[in-house]
Amino acid sequence: MIHCEKVTKSYPMGHGRKQVLSELDLDIRPGEHIGFLGRNGAGKTTLIKLIGGVELPTSGKVRRKMRVSWPLGFSGAFQGSLTGYDNARFIARIYGLEYRDIRDFVEDFTELGAQLKMPVKTYSSGMRARLAFALSIAIEFDCYLIDEVIMVGDANFHKKCHHELFDKRGDRALVLASHSVELIREFCDRAMVLHEGKGTIYSDVNEALELYARL
Amino acid sequence: MASLAAGWRIQRRVIGALLIRELVTRFGRENIGFLWMMVEPLLFAGLVGILWRFMKGPEEHGISVFAFIATGYIPLTLFRNAVGRSIRVFSVNGSLMYHRQIKILDFIFVRVLIEVVGASMAYLFIAVLLGAFGEFPMPADLGSLLAGWFLYCLFTFSLCLLLAPVSEMSDVLEKLVPVITYIMIPFSGTFNMVTWLTPQAQTAVLYSPFVNAMELMRYGVFGDRVGAIWYVSVPIYASMLCMLVGLVLCRRIRRELVVE
Numbered sequence: 001m002i003h004c005e006k007v008t009k010s011y012p013m014g015h016g017r018k019q020v021l022s023e024l025d026l027d028i029r030p031g032e033h034i035g036f037l038g039r040n041g042a043g044k045t046t047l048i049k050l051i052g053g054v055e056l057p058t059s060g061k062v063r064r065k066m067r068v069s070w071p072l073g074f075s076g077a078f079q080g081s082l083t084g085y086d087n088a089r090f091i092a093r094i095y096g097l098e099y100r101d102i103r104d105f106v107e108d109f110t111e112l113g114a115q116l117k118m119p120v121k122t123y124s125s126g127m128r129a130r131l132a133f134a135l136s137i138a139i140e141f142d143c144y145l146i147d148e149v150i151m152v153g154d155a156n157f158h159k160k161c162h163h164e165l166f167d168k169r170g171d172r173a174l175v176l177a178s179h180s181v182e183l184i185r186e187f188c189d190r191a192m193v194l195h196e197g198k199g200t201i202y203s204d205v206n207e208a209l210e211l212y213a214r215l
Numbered sequence: 216m217a218s219l220a221a222g223w224r225i226q227r228r229v230i231g232a233l234l235i236r237e238l239v240t241r242f243g244r245e246n247i248g249f250l251w252m253m254v255e256p257l258l259f260a261g262l263v264g265i266l267w268r269f270m271k272g273p274e275e276h277g278i279s280v281f282a283f284i285a286t287g288y289i290p291l292t293l294f295r296n297a298v299g300r301s302i303r304v305f306s307v308n309g310s311l312m313y314h315r316q317i318k319i320l321d322f323i324f325v326r327v328l329i330e331v332v333g334a335s336m337a338y339l340f341i342a343v344l345l346g347a348f349g350e351f352p353m354p355a356d357l358g359s360l361l362a363g364w365f366l367y368c369l370f371t372f373s374l375c376l377l378l379a380p381v382s383e384m385s386d387v388l389e390k391l392v393p394v395i396t397y398i399m400i401p402f403s404g405t406f407n408m409v410t411w412l413t414p415q416a417q418t419a420v421l422y423s424p425f426v427n428a429m430e431l432m433r434y435g436v437f438g439d440r441v442g443a444i445w446y447v448s449v450p451i452y453a454s455m456l457c458m459l460v461g462l463v464l465c466r467r468i469r470r471e472l473v474v475e
Binding site for chain 2: 011012049052053054055056058070071077078079081082086089090093094095096
């Protein structure tokens with residue numbers, strides 16, 4: 001379970017503060033797939049960062065009672081000046097895993113070959129997405145936080161993601177922030193629409209998508 | 216207790232991983248690799264020592280100028296490098312916040328630790344080298360030397376713990392640090408013993424935690440020949456105060472930290 005209780009987040013802006021999320025409540029149950037919908041700047045990424053513990057809420061609480069992945073997105077989680085292999089080594093060390101297992105998985109999943117010996121800052125966004133995805137999938141979490149990242153990359157990458165995430169790990173919880181209506185409709189049990197700092201959760205995904213289309 | 220032990224295990228793992236990551240990023244795996252970390256303090260101590268040797272002659276107050284500069288300059292570079300490395304350390308390492316087991320105190324600890332290890336290696340290296348030429352004495356009291364070095368490192372770490380969060384709150388500090396660390400030199404005990412100063416100046420510099428630690432170290436190296444004066448309480452109390460305020464500020468800054 002993940003409990004978000006009256007989660008509020010604001011950032012300093014000029015002389016005042018910009019309220020991004022206000023008093024948001026959300027429970028994520030084991031195995032459940034939740035989609036986050038909202039326009040650009042509605043707070044999807046912020047909420048995912050709070051759930052992942054990357055940033056802390058201004059007020060309110062996030063309680064994690066299962067192993068939650070770090071947010072998988074375009075940025076963060078990597079050291080750009082280190083190679084793909086070094087990043088894999090670092091992840092293996094801090095999560096207490098065998099480097100060889102992670103390396104084999106990453107090589108197999110990313111198909112990046114010799115590029116893994118290059119610093120991550122030289123990667124294209126698609127290559128970065130592959131590496132980010134491979135590293136977090138290599139660690140068995142109970143809940144994966146995914147911020148748009150599956151949307152980049154080619155068809156082959158999409159197929160692999162689907163296979164690893166939805167087929168092999170369909171029993172894990174999943175939080176998916178996306179603008180892709182098809183993705184949310186196909187894979188989510190519930191959806192939350194974020195608008196003006198408030199989050200409304202819908203058990204009927206189609207209802208949420210309709211509302212989102214009208215925003 | 217079980218969770219405390221588990222937490223300790225995780226922190227040890229994280230600190231080990233951060234150490235390797237930092238060493239690889241900063242020094243790479245080419246040529247001498249991580250041994251580079253002692254090169255800068257060595258060069259400083261060596262070159263400044265040569266400079267002073269020509270300016271002041273072989274001995275000052277009955278002590279080898281070379282040995283005196285080495286014992287002073289290596290701790291000074293530790294302090295300057297550690298402070299420099301702590302400025303904006305949280306923003307620079309934002310990507311690490313993606314992993315919840317990494318705490319922001321780990322960053323500061325690891326960065327200061329690398330400087331401490333580098334400086335210690337440089338100290339040992341130069342002492343053995345100068346010792347071979349008869350320019351460095353056998354330490355008169357190794358315990359005092361180590362205790363002084365420990366206090367010096369402790370206060371440096373505590374200061375970094377305080378400066379790291381303050382540098383995130385205000386951009387001004389970042390710009391002031393180079394000049395402040397330079398102005399600090401007379402209060403670092405690098406170039407003189409306390410007893411060489413006028414009585415008024417003695418009272419003033421003995422408020423500096425660095426001076427007290429340095430005097431203790433120099434007593435450890437040169438023994439009674441230097442007439443060292445120190446109060447162990449000064450660096451200890453100063454460290455406790457900096458650490459307390461620093462920890463509170465670190466906690467507050469973590470809450471406000473914006474990660475890309």
